[in-house]
Amino acid sequence: MSDPLNLVFGALADPSRRQVIGYLSTRGTATATELTGELPMTRQAVAKHLATLADAGLVEGERQGRETRYKLTRAGTEWDDRLDALRRHLQRR
């Protein structure tokens, strides 16, 4: 199961994990605690689902104090910052 596509399909095959993705898509970011309050799952189940989604590269977590805050992986967001920097560069001249 180390094939990246197997990980992705495996992660998306589960309806609960798709719910987690749907929630993150609406809210932007969430911690495991917040997700537990919103979805009909135990905290343990939420944590496990988040780990599976992260292994598949579909979500990414950022440590915040004692908790990890998760968001959907969005390729290309770095280009928004870079193009913004390019625009400012051109305006300076």
Add this chain to the structure above:
Amino acid sequence: MIRKEIVLPAPREEVWEALTEPERLEDWFANDVELDLRPGGGASFRWSNGEERHATVIDVEYERRLAFEWDDEGEVAFTLDDDVDGTRLTVEESSPTWSTALDLQASALALV
């Protein structure tokens, strides 16, 4: 593949310089830039946080198009077009590992 478009308030010539001259790239893209602007030429980008990336130029069309391939993974292409407000710059980046995963993520979202 990701695709970004931006209209920049500068003529194509000016945008081209900002994309291809190392000293100008050092003002917006990376802290230290080396670029050999010809197909097969090498490029190095270093950032102040210690990150370093290398690339190989694959396509140069003067003031029109610049494409390079990251040595770690993926390709980036810049395309420049005239626009009434200046220059329309299109950036396309493809990366074999994340593109399929994110396409599937988007499909899953459409089904939630």
